[in-house]
Amino acid sequence: MTPSARPSSKKDIRRENEKLILEAAEKVFAEAGFGGATMQLIADMAGLPKANLHYYFPTKESLYRRVVQNIFHDWLMAADVFDAAPGPVEGLGAYIDAKMEISRRHPAGSKVWASEVMHRAPVIQDYLETTLVEWTEGRMAVVRRWIDEGKMDPIDPRHLLYMLWATTQHYADFGHQIETLNGGQPLSDTQWEAAKHSVKTVILKGIGARPSG
Amino acid sequence: MTPSARPSSKKDIRRENEKLILEAAEKVFAEAGFGGATMQLIADMAGLPKANLHYYFPTKESLYRRVVQNIFHDWLMAADVFDAAPGPVEGLGAYIDAKMEISRRHPAGSKVWASEVMHRAPVIQDYLETTLVEWTEGRMAVVRRWIDEGKMDPIDPRHLLYMLWATTQHYADFGHQIETLNGGQPLSDTQWEAAKHSVKTVILKGIGARPSG
DNA sequence: GTCTATAACCTGATAGAC
DNA sequence: GTCTATCAGGTTATAGAC
CATH class of the missing domain: 1.10.357.10 (Tetracycline Repressor, domain 2)
Structure with missing residues (x-):
């Protein structure tokens, strides 16, 4: 159960998913604005369930803050x-x-x-x-x-x-x-x-x- | 009950209220974006009940269209x-x-x-x-x-x-x-x-x- | 034309099993 | 770390009395 050398450690998973989410969020926020953007839309574009976004970024605003x-x-x-x-x-x-x-x-x-x-x-x-x-x-x-x-x-x-x-x-x-x-x-x-x-x-x-x- | 010469005819009322609404809407849409703007906020700024906005402009989008x-x-x-x-x-x-x-x-x-x-x-x-x-x-x-x-x-x-x-x-x-x-x-x-x-x-x-x- | 009350819907956020 | 189900709150829009 200890992370092997090659495959994804928990840190790698976090890094990877955060990157996916931030890239999707940048596009969605740009196209829809903060108000028009929905967590669902960002989740779909990132290919993750909506609840996972809230796992990595507690609130919509915290995600937006990181993007900016x-x-x-x-x-x-x-x-x-x-x-x-x-x-x-x-x-x-x-x-x-x-x-x-x-x-x-x-x-x-x-x-x-x-x-x-x-x-x-x-x-x-x-x-x-x-x-x-x-x-x-x-x-x-x-x-x-x-x-x-x-x-x-x-x-x-x-x-x-x-x-x-x-x-x-x-x-x-x-x-x-x-x-x-x-x-x-x-x-x-x-x-x-x-x-x-x-x-x-x-x-x-x-x-x-x-x-x- | 026929409109007198001076005071507000129905057309005057419409013109006046539309102007109030459009001025308020321009500010609110500018500050909050389309998604962030609410009809309630525009109504408050125009000093009218929210339902009246829908009387003059059927939908939020139709109001926005006129502003643009x-x-x-x-x-x-x-x-x-x-x-x-x-x-x-x-x-x-x-x-x-x-x-x-x-x-x-x-x-x-x-x-x-x-x-x-x-x-x-x-x-x-x-x-x-x-x-x-x-x-x-x-x-x-x-x-x-x-x-x-x-x-x-x-x-x-x-x-x-x-x-x-x-x-x-x-x-x-x-x-x-x-x-x-x-x-x-x-x-x-x-x-x-x-x-x-x-x-x-x-x-x-x-x-x-x-x-x- | 005005305004209160409410319907119908959607969104952010969370609980809790896996 | 993942994901389904759901809650709580807020939004557009309308119905209907005045």
Whole structure:
């Protein structure tokens, strides 16, 4: 009865099932919103009985909280490209690429975040007030440094960040509208490249980014 | 018993109550989402008994449909500034101003729209496929004309429109996040002007808009 | 047109056998 | 750790008196 080397230990089962549930929950919360999502729907998509969800996550809200926390973590990871860069062309260019890629690969996560914020962040307000505030101030300092060094125009760093978030996340959050305006077809590889190129072109030129070196 | 000249005729009562209900519904749907909103909550906010809502709008969905239709109508109105303009500086500048003003004055409407689209437009998909497609193609033609006339750089008109929508609506849809990052305070008049200025500066320079005349 | 009472339904959560 | 059965609470919608 002791767990053998290979097959699933109890910890493995827990890890596996939690992953199944969290992936299903992200999709369902994104498509239906917190209110519209039902534990039954999530259970069906995860291929587990509804009661099992309550075994791993005591309440619907605790499950939702974990989903949003995971998304928030992914968002912050995408910002590492920002710091090491010598200037805005490299730093903002890479940041836009990274955020566009997240919008493409994980649109559900972006939607859950958007929905949470639109409803006045009932679950993750503390994260907004601590982690996000700190992160934002750190990046604003980087932008100000670039401005001081003459590497870009004196654009308000705060509103520049908002433009970056807005333009990149729009491709996830409003993906359905974009798809409809694309004749009902998802964007092709070429069209995604064109989107990235357009965003980078307009923003980098718009802030007067001067290539360093 | 016939309606006198001044006081409320039955039609006036209907108009008045429908307005009360629709205003309350817009706020509640924006804050709670379709699933999270309850007819009781809307009724309380409108100051009417719940049963009266069902008298004016047979179902929750029919009420929601009217709310979204009204918002969509407002959106299209904001675009009139686009056509008559001699070039992108005037046309896009005025469009950005108009959309930013809507985000400021009617954030709830913008949120309901965003939520509807994020959930794959279950109610207004037909509008997306007809009216929005036509409107978008019309504006793209205007942008292409400006490009042909050498009034701006050859930016993909489609992605330019997405950037305009994304940046302006972000101030409504993510208003709570922006407020949190502003020390918990709503943007002041001055800050709103700075926001408009930043968006216009970056985008108009970013597309290489050349003042006409 | 208004409003109370209630019907019909669904959801989150739990108990308890396996 | 799994799963069936079920409870308790809340929701949309309607019936029917006023």
